[in-house]
Amino acid sequence: MLRESAVDSLRDKQSIADSATYAMTGEATVSAFLLFARRFFARPLPRFAFVLLILVILGALFAPIISPYDPIKPDFSAARQAPSAAHLLGTDDIGRDVLSRILYGARVSLLAALIPLSISISVGIPLGLISGLLKGWTDDLIMRLLDALLAFPRIILIIAIAGILGPSLLNALVAIGVVGIAPLARLTRGLTLSASEEDYVLAARALGSSNWRIMLSHILPNITAAIIVTISLDIGGIILAEATLSFLGLGIQPPNPSWGSMVAVGNRYIQTAPWISLAPGTAIFLTVMSINLLGDGLRDALDPYLRNR
């Protein structure tokens, strides 16, 4: 008991960012994580975003169970019906239920967040770590290549790569992931550079630790929180990128539903049946907004100094 309260008072004296870092890296006591959670859910907007996002995830997971209609089979007798009790969000150009397609489309959007992120993370973070720790010509080589990629408008590069690889959902996601490598590597490099000047790295070096060990057990845990915050603020943009590619016909191919491609189809009927594109467009907007709000909340909870920025 006594020891616990001593730990707690010690924590209180540290900045919240530090204790949240412990929470993020799993070296935490439960109380540090609770502190982070309490901070995070204290404000209404992150709470609202959290609930909304949970609903989207549940909708995606249970789409086959809760969808009122088949998302792919056309029903020409019911084409372009306005929202009604039978079809809550109306039907599309060939009579498919828009709500059912949105539920299935949520799967694509969530997948769209996961696959590109895992590509960017698994290549970008190691590149940044190596670049920042080894310095010298390795650093120069890696950074010059990445600079060239960053010198190009991001979405146009994504469109060019996805288009050249050929229109498919996987190619679109790979293109988004590959283009996401450069900014993440650069961020990791910057954080690694400043972390490698810290005393604990010097101490580890003096004890004879290898670069490999310094990288994985000393630097990485210390920069994880900052990376997570940046990534959480990027996820919205990634989902938007997939929606844009699908909208342009470079992502998912018909008849499978994705929010972006549904908007593209509805674009042709915008004058007579606006719900076909406005409903999935609103789904994209609400999802991306929740993710951005969560990212903001995460940043605020991890680092109160950044609030009001």
Place this chain on the structure above:
Amino acid sequence: MGRYLLRRIFLMAPTLIIVTFLVFLLLFLSPGDPVLMLVPVDEVAQLTDEDMERLRAKLGLDRPIYVQYADWLLQVLQGDLGRSIHQRRPVVDLLAARFPVTLELALLSVLLASVLAIPIGIYTAVRPGGIGDFIGNIVALMGVSAPNFWVALILIVVFAVQLKWLPAGGFVRISEDPTRHVERMILPVITLSTALMAVTMRLTRSSMLEVLNEDYVRTARSKGLGQRRIVFVHALKNALIPVVTTVGLQIGRILGGTIVIELIFSFPGMGKLLLDAIFARDFPVVQGSVLLITLAFMGINLLVDLTYAFIDPRIRYAS
């Protein structure tokens, strides 16, 4: 200044070479034969292997990739971007017809976004925590989260379909009919400026807040200067430096955004050209568009760096 400029322009070359070679490589490796795209579908079956070889040789596609790239690069240096495989016209002509449309869209959007966002950002910084601040935050969040094609469609539904104030799309050259030209520019420009406005507003606000906490602002206050003079004379110039950087970088995003917007509003710009060329495997056009967009993006960034010197006299490009 002159030497700095020369050095910057010289440094653009390696980036341009890496980017164009990357696109060249991707095109080379990608599935889909440009030769097949040339031949009408019903004649493809009649093509013999020899015909294919002949067509390929005629287009120069049978040579090794580094020869093709070096050849392309040499031609580019002489101002020749090759001919479109699909449209059978010089790529330079196509770009010259399309680029001004995209550039006008992009510049007008940046202008509109800056004119609206910077004053709002200043206002919310001067009165933090107020109702204006709250609304500003919500608008900024919505601007960052809304896909621009969704914003475009909502604007079309409201202003073109329901209110019938503006046309839903189409493009008229300013030389043909200035009024109809402007009418058709309004909705695309508003759409493109929303996301930029959100970012600029947030940034102006935080940058202004920071500057207002500086010592020299306190000094100005203690001299008894009025709030208006402090904000606009002392703080604004310093607060604008990061804003200018971001607005410059955002032009790249705007150039990307125009691809979608040109499609929705049926504008004959670069975006439509690039997308059609990608689908048709029209390699020379893809290469030329990519080169021009990169060049424009880098040129804008250079301009941004140069404007620093005007905003902030401490920054001088001597060496």
